[in-house]
Amino acid sequence: MSGLEDQIKEIEDEIQRTSYNKATSKHIGRLKAKVAKMREEAVQRAMKSAGGGEGYSVKKSGDGTVVLVGFPSVGKSTLLNRLTGKDSEVGAYAFTTLTVVPGVLEHKGAKIQVLDIPGLIAGAAMGKGRGKEVIAVVRSADLILILGDVYNGRHVDVLMKELYDAGIRINKPKPDITIKKAANGGIRLNYVGEEALEIDEVRSILAENKTTNADVLVRGNVSQDDFIDAMIGNRIYVPAFVAINKVDLVDEAMRNEVREEVVERFGDEPYMISAHSGYNIEALKDAIYENLGFMRVYMKPLGGPADLEEPLIVRSGSTIEDVCNRLHREFVEKFKYAKIWGKSVKHDAQRVGLQHTLADEDIVTIVTRF
Structure with a gap:
């Protein structure tokens, strides 16, 4: 085991030995942030020593x-x-x-x-x-x-x-955390929803990133690990x-x-x-x-039959605007309205706008201005 891996293990062992409570939360947060920074630096060094971080050249294709x-x-x-x-x-x-x-x-x-x-x-x-x-x-x-x-x-x-x-x-959904560094004023923490972390925990974690002045906005319930991920900033x-x-x-x-x-x-x-x-x-x-969260949308040209053989594959939660962008960028610019047959509307041939959310197997007609 390398010297760095030994150091990381020692800190992780200390975290395991320390019971989490209000009195120890600041200390644990700082240790976790320290480990995260050490790992990130080690990964970056490994990439550089291996000749860069590009990896194999693979062109993404398909849906x-x-x-x-x-x-x-x-x-x-x-x-x-x-x-x-x-x-x-x-x-x-x-x-x-x-x-x-x-x-x-x-x-x-x-x-x-x-x-x-x-x-x-x-x-x-x-x-x-x-x-x-x-x-x-x-x-x-x-x-x-x-x-x-x-x-x-x-x-x-x-x-x-x-x-x-x-x-x-x-x-895991990406935590909704915004950290904006400031010139002065210390750490200012604002919540929308439950206040899951104490200000001292946040200060301690940010200190490991040499951040002493920042505006922090947290939406929803987050953990120390979530906050550390937001601080590092490159999580997928x-x-x-x-x-x-x-x-x-x-x-x-x-x-x-x-x-x-x-x-x-x-x-x-x-x-x-x-x-x-x-x-x-x-x-x-x-x-x-x-x-992959796929759903099928069938396109129907104006005045013609729907193409039920080859669906357009989109992600769940997609809107008419998303479909227009998949077809051609001009569809959004020239969009007039869309007609929908399917589960996402109350009645067949209902007219909808760009922000309408589609459902699986909807049939869609896009009407544009000429």
Whole structure:
């Protein structure tokens, strides 16, 4: 273990030994902020020593991008081939994939880019095992599929830690925290909603970033860790779920043992699959689609029939304006009104404006000024 990793572990051990209460919250906050800064500096040094932080050159395509994250030899390449038909090299040894291999999964009208990346190992966030390049790709993903296997369920914990240390926050909304540095006046803290942190905690955390004057606005209930993430400022918030591969190689008792282990550590049920045999792969495709938050919108030209064969794939919560921007930027500039048939309106052919929120399988006609 390097000297820096030793220092980080010592501080983390002290945090673990210290009971959190009002009297210790300021001290714990400062220790957590110190560790976060040390990790961030270590990651940046690792990137520079490895020749920059750009990572592999991967052009994003399709309606969304999912990255397969796992230890070497868990079956990522086999799964890519099963999902997409891509001929990725497969071998029964570690590090078969030495670069990023893209494929396209077509499901429910969506074209989803699937990236098979080299396996992560412990210490990847600090640059070990091509960690710098791999982490850069993961940070650009719309969805992370964490892949383990039935023989190494505990590896999910290691992967989660590496992602966390690399500044990737999974299945978590970005905290609504604004920190604006000021020339003077000290730390001024304002809340909208519950006051979860004391001013002394905030001052202590910001002091580790050499910030002594700032206007801070917090909306909603946040933790010290949330505030530290906002202070560091480069965190990525990405949805993710777990799949456990090679379930065809063990009996039901072992499957259940691994499944329960993952639920205990991750909080959600993993998808139990076999990339080799195809077991549960259709359910996995559905999970990828749903976790990307997709919905289908069918376009209907004015006076013509709706195109029910090729839907426009958009994210849940999309508006008419979002659809116009997907079609052509001039649609917003020349927009007059839209007509909707579907769940998002009270009656068919209802006229709506740009800010109308769509629902899955809505039929849409865009009317523009000529």
